Amino acid sequence: MDRAGHWEGDSGTDLFFTSDARSSVGHEESRAPAPRGDTHACSARRRLACLEEITIALLTATSEDAVAKVILELGAAALGASAALVALIEDDTLVILDVKGMSEEMLSSWRRHPLDASTPIAMAVRTRAPVFFETEAEWAAICPDAARRATIGPRGPRIAVPLIVGDRVLGGLGFSFTSNVRFSEEDRALAVTLGRQCALALDRARLEGAERKARADLTLLARRLDHLHRTTAALAAARTPLDVARVVVGDARAALAADRAMLVIPSRDGQSLVSLAHEGEAPFASERPAFPLDVDIPLTVAFRTGERLWLPSRAAIEARFSPAAWGSAALPGSVLCSPLVARGCALGVLIFGWSAEDAPDEEGASIVEELVQTSAVALDRALMHAHEDGSVQCLSICMDIRERKQAESELRRAYEVARDADRRKDEFLALLGHELRNPLSPILTALYLMRLKGGASGIEREREVIERQVQHLISLVDDLLDVSRITRGKIQLSTRPLEIARVFSRAIEIASPLFEQKRHELRVDVPAEGLVVDVDETRMAQVLANLLTNAARYTDAGGHIAVAARREGAEVVLSVRDDGCGITPEMLPVIFDLFVQGARGADRAGGGLGLGLGLVRSLVKLHGGVVNARSEGPGKGSEFEVRLPALSPRRASSPELPPLVSPRLGEARRVLVVDDNLDAAQMLAEVLTSHGHEVELAHDGPQALAVAEVFRPEIGILDIGLPVMDGYELALELRAAHGDDLTLVAVTGYGQEHDKRRAFDAGFSRHYVKPVATDALLREVFS
Numbered sequence: 001m002d003r004a005g006h007w008e009g010d011s012g013t014d015l016f017f018t019s020d021a022r023s024s025v026g027h028e029e030s031r032a033p034a035p036r037g038d039t040h041a042c043s044a045r046r047r048l049a050c051l052e053e054i055t056i057a058l059l060t061a062t063s064e065d066a067v068a069k070v071i072l073e074l075g076a077a078a079l080g081a082s083a084a085l086v087a088l089i090e091d092d093t094l095v096i097l098d099v100k101g102m103s104e105e106m107l108s109s110w111r112r113h114p115l116d117a118s119t120p121i122a123m124a125v126r127t128r129a130p131v132f133f134e135t136e137a138e139w140a141a142i143c144p145d146a147a148r149r150a151t152i153g154p155r156g157p158r159i160a161v162p163l164i165v166g167d168r169v170l171g172g173l174g175f176s177f178t179s180n181v182r183f184s185e186e187d188r189a190l191a192v193t194l195g196r197q198c199a200l201a202l203d204r205a206r207l208e209g210a211e212r213k214a215r216a217d218l219t220l221l222a223r224r225l226d227h228l229h230r231t232t233a234a235l236a237a238a239r240t241p242l243d244v245a246r247v248v249v250g251d252a253r254a255a256l257a258a259d260r261a262m263l264v265i266p267s268r269d270g271q272s273l274v275s276l277a278h279e280g281e282a283p284f285a286s287e288r289p290a291f292p293l294d295v296d297i298p299l300t301v302a303f304r305t306g307e308r309l310w311l312p313s314r315a316a317i318e319a320r321f322s323p324a325a326w327g328s329a330a331l332p333g334s335v336l337c338s339p340l341v342a343r344g345c346a347l348g349v350l351i352f353g354w355s356a357e358d359a360p361d362e363e364g365a366s367i368v369e370e371l372v373q374t375s376a377v378a379l380d381r382a383l384m385h386a387h388e389d390g391s392v393q394c395l396s397i398c399m400d401i402r403e404r405k406q407a408e409s410e411l412r413r414a415y416e417v418a419r420d421a422d423r424r425k426d427e428f429l430a431l432l433g434h435e436l437r438n439p440l441s442p443i444l445t446a447l448y449l450m451r452l453k454g455g456a457s458g459i460e461r462e463r464e465v466i467e468r469q470v471q472h473l474i475s476l477v478d479d480l481l482d483v484s485r486i487t488r489g490k491i492q493l494s495t496r497p498l499e500i501a502r503v504f505s506r507a508i509e510i511a512s513p514l515f516e517q518k519r520h521e522l523r524v525d526v527p528a529e530g531l532v533v534d535v536d537e538t539r540m541a542q543v544l545a546n547l548l549t550n551a552a553r554y555t556d557a558g559g560h561i562a563v564a565a566r567r568e569g570a571e572v573v574l575s576v577r578d579d580g581c582g583i584t585p586e587m588l589p590v591i592f593d594l595f596v597q598g599a600r601g602a603d604r605a606g607g608g609l610g611l612g613l614g615l616v617r618s619l620v621k622l623h624g625g626v627v628n629a630r631s632e633g634p635g636k637g638s639e640f641e642v643r644l645p646a647l648s649p650r651r652a653s654s655p656e657l658p659p660l661v662s663p664r665l666g667e668a669r670r671v672l673v674v675d676d677n678l679d680a681a682q683m684l685a686e687v688l689t690s691h692g693h694e695v696e697l698a699h700d701g702p703q704a705l706a707v708a709e710v711f712r713p714e715i716g717i718l719d720i721g722l723p724v725m726d727g728y729e730l731a732l733e734l735r736a737a738h739g740d741d742l743t744l745v746a747v748t749g750y751g752q753e754h755d756k757r758r759a760f761d762a763g764f765s766r767h768y769v770k771p772v773a774t775d776a777l778l779r780e781v782f783s
Contacts, residue, residue, distance in 0.1 A: 050078050054194075058201040062208055064088070067201040068098035071173065075194040076100055079159070079187065081175035086163075086198065087121055088171035094122055101176070118143045121172040124160035128169060130192055133158045135180045157181055161195030165203045173198055207424050214417040222411065227255050227367055235378040241265065244382050245276035248350065248375045253279050255371075256364045258352040259332070263340075264291065264299055265348035265379070273299055273349065280353075297321060302337035303349050309337040313357045333357040338372045342380035350375065445683035445774055449690070492753070493536040493622055497647050500531045500565050500572055507544035508563075514552040515561070525564040531572050532647040535623055543619050546612040547576040547640050554638070555580030572646045577639040583631035591629050592617040620644070668692045669782060672713035674704040674730065675747075676722055680770075684717065684747075687774055693782070701725030705733055713742060715781065720748035720759070728762040735763040745781055747772055 057070040068086040076084040083101030087094040095112050115122055120143055124131050133139035134157050156177040163170040173195045231251050238244045245263040253261035262278035272290035293300050298321065302309045311317045312334045323331070332353035340348045350372060354360070360368065447466060504526050515522055533540075544563075551561045555578045562577045583591060592613045613629075620627045624645050631638040671688050675681040676699050685695040696711045698704035700723045708716070716734055720727035731744050746759045751769035759767045766781060 050074070054078075054197065058197060061201060062205060064097060064202055064205050064209075067198065067205050070201075071194060071198045072098060072100040075173075075198075076175060078190060078194075079175055080177070081159075082156075082178045083176040085121070085174050086171065087174070088163075088202075089115070089125065089169065094125065094171065097171070120158045120160035121174040124162045124174075125169055125172045128162050128164060130159070130161040130188070130195065132183050132188060132191075134182055157183070159183070159187075159191045161191050163195055163199035163202060165199045168203075170199055170202055210417065214414050217414040217417075218411065223367075227251070227370075231371065232374060235374060238378060238382065241379060241382045242276055244375065244378045248371060248378075249277045249279050252350070252352070252368070252371050255367050256352060256360050257354075258359070259355050260353040261351070263348060263350050263375075264303075265383075266293075266303075266346075273303060276348075298335055298337045299349050299351055302339050302351075303346055306339050306341060306346050308339070309335075311335045312359075334359045336360065336368060338368060340372060340376040340379055342376045347376060347379050347383065442677065442680040442683040443771070445680070445687055445771075449683065449687055493539060495534050495536050495623070497532050497534050498537055499529055500533055500574065500644075501526050501528050503533075503535065503537055503540045504544060504563060504565065504574075506537070506541040507548055510541065510545040511548035511552060514549055518552060518555070518557045518559075520552055520555060520558070521560045523560065523562040525562070527565065531565050531567060533572050533623075533644045534647055535644065539619050540623065543616050543642065544574065544576070546616050547642075550612055550640075551576050551578040551580065551638075554578070567646060568643075570646055571643045574642040574644070575639055577637065579637040582634045582636045583629060583638050584634055588629060588631065592627070616640075616642075667782075668694060669715055670711060670713045671695045672698065672704065672708055672711060672716045674698045674701075674716065674722065674727070675719040676700060677719070680719075684774075687778075691778060691782070701730040701733070704730055705737070708734060708738065708742075712738070715743045715745065717745045717747055717781075718764075720746060720750050720755070728758060731759075731762040731764055743781070745777075747777075 054070065054074045057074065058067060061067045061070050071086060072084045076082075081101075083099070085099040085102065086097045088097050089095075092115050093112050094115060094117075096110065113119065113122065115126060120131055120133060120139055123143065133142070136156055139158050156179050158177075159175040161173045163173055173191075175191065231247070234247045234251065235244060238247050249261045249263050252258070258280065260278070260280035263276050264273040265276055266272070267274050267290055270293075272292045274290045291297060291299050293304065298309055298311070311320060314331055314333055317331060317335060333356045334354045335351065336359075337349055337351045339346050340350060350368075352360070352368070443466070504524070508522070508524070548561070548563070555561060560579050562575075564575045564577075566573050617627050620642055625643050627640065627642045629638060629640050671693050673681050673685050673688070673695060674697075675684075678699065681697050681699065685697055688695045696707050696713070698707045702724055704716075704718075716731075718727045718730060722730065725733075727746060727748065731746075734742060734744065744764045746764045746767045747770060748755070748759075748768075749770045756767045768777065
């Protein structure tokens with residue numbers, strides 16, 4: 001840490017930490033030291049639970065306020081902070097979004113403050129680096145603005161972290177503590193991680209908000225265009241002023257959901273206004289045949305002034321007009337009067353009334369504006385060519401379509417905004433997948449080492465719990481990214497004829513740990529041969545495993561689950577049935593929608609994000625099949641049925657799987673591991689060393705090139721998201737310097753198809769997505 005409290009360490013690049021994620025900061029309890037093995041396992045379990053809770057909560061937070069609340073509540077608890085705040089940049093000013101542990105009175109002078117203020121959070125935002133002050137004297141000396149207002153919030157240590165996404169600084173995250181303390185490396189890593197996760201989630205919330213607004217704008221514009229087209233067509237067919245009035249009043253009242261509407265024009269003597277058409281309750285006393293222009297009512301005022309008159313409330317109406325103006329009619333909640341003006345002359349007035357106040361809304365106001373313009377032109381044409389008997393000599397209409405063209409242009413722009421929001425959301429999901437996958441890799445590697453070394457006795461159960469929960473996190477990340485790929489049409493199936501029994505066997509193997517954990521009885525009625533389907537084995541196994549896992553989660557311990565397969569005509573029918581909690585009639589129509597979950601008790605709190613069944617429907621549809629759900633109601637179990645096109649049994653292919661090859665430990669290789677995640681690099685190096693290989697580490701591109709020049713590695717295992725130069729550029733440099741004697745392996749959190757193509761183009765021989773199973777890496781790269 002430098003004089004200003006900036007943290008210069010690198011361990012903040014990891015989401016996991018080497019001791020309890022809930023910092024020792026603020027912990028006053030004294031505990032007897034636990035055995036080393038137990039402490040490591042138990043603290044890892046708590047860290048993993050903390051990360052899973054924060055990650056899942058952020059994934060479901062759809063607004064900036066919701067993101068801030070998650071970070072402030074869970075992040076402050078994890079760090080042991082007594083107060084926290086999230087501030088965002090608005091026009092070179094930091095504006096506090098939300099706080100924890102500070103009253104409004106405390107915040108009165110801090111709600112908005114300039115970026116150049118000498119406060120910890122402003123300093124972190126300006127320098128784009130976290131700052132840590134471990135004593136009040138330290139931050140008071142460097143941040144005089146904060147010191148002068150030392151009564152605001154806790155007076156102890158401070159942490160401030162910038163919220164950065166790519167090259168954009170969104171704001172800052174700050175934590176305060178009640179007493180002086182020494183921040184450990186784990187505390188600092190946790191604070192940096194919270195800042196990164198908060199920034200990503202805030203950016204995603206902004207993208208989703210922009211997308212929602214763009215879609216709402218699209219809907220609004222589409223409605224306006226549709227209404228304008230229909231009204232224009234109807235007005236073109238209107239032959240008399242009465243026809244025009246009926247079209248305008250009828251269409252407008254329906255479109256605006258008004259309780260009353262009326263169109264009036266001047267009488268022949270020009271002394272009053274007379275009604276041509278009205279719908280709903282009469283806006284004024286119905287016994288009046290005409291409305292004298294010298295009477296002060298909304299109609300006459302709008303006609304005389306030629307200006308729109310909007311009275312949004314009963315109070316506004318009563319303040320402007322006498323109750324006598326309404327006669328026996330009930331006083332409306334809001335009124336809108338618009339004069340119809342053509343060629344500089346007032347032709348009449350269109351009036352609307354609503355029982356509710358504050359009507360019309362923004363959409364309604366724009367519709368009224370367009371209706372008034374088109375109605376004035378149509379009424380002018382009808383009045384010019386009407387005889388006394390109402391007949392029409394000629395019919396012509398000339399419409400100004402500039403507004404329509406402008407609306408169409410706005411529609412196109414809104415579509416571009418929505419498409420850009422979709423693209424940025426996809427980029428966010430890819431980045432999120434990388435950020436979540438990176439920390440899982442060293443944990444899996446550490447667990448492999450624990451198994452390899454045997455570990456301390458008595459912690460086998462804790463290690464198994466960690467492995468199971470890590471696999472659950474991996475499944476959540478994979479499901480989230482699969483949803484993104486499917487919705488964008490990026491899933492490519494590799495199908496071939498297979499016996500469905502082979503696929504079921506693989507799916508049961510995937511789901512078996514959950515069956516064993518809850519002691520379920522699984523009954524299988526699937527013929528070994530005779531049911532052939534054309535499927536992608538991996539994806540169809542994912543479908544069936546999702547159905548089996550879903551059944552296990554919603555079936556109490558000791559329950560029964562049955563799987564079956566049969567031929568029905570030209571289809572193969574697969575079913576998964578359970579005697580669990582069942583599905584309510586309200587849930588059945590939406591059970592396959594994304595993020596939809598049935599009611600769960602506390603024992604099912606880890607049921608996922610509601611993505612599994614949505615993936616099932618999408619993947620089955622890609623295979624040309626359908627999936628359905630049935631249940632007689634709560635407590636009566638459920639059945640999921642998949643129907644796939646059947647093939648002839650003789651078309652099945654069951655190629656022999658290649659035998660597993662153990663690493664040849666006698667052939668030591670020189671291996672260069674390059675990863676800016678220190679824990680991931682060190683864990684992998686320890687595994688490789690334990691298998692007899694010689695390993696050197698580097699944490700960025702230039703360092704890797706320097707090490708390789710001396711070390712002359714045979715195998716290079718590179719991360720892609722490296723500082724200074726990325727893994728692709730480093731691979732090109734290494735390949736140019738060492739030629740084909742060097743085997744390059746990409747181990748990265750970026751796993752989309754274009755990432756793999758780019759890796760192979762850069763010279764990588766293999767591409768693995770974090771977290772990669774250590775035994776698979778040893779078998780496939782070092783065999």
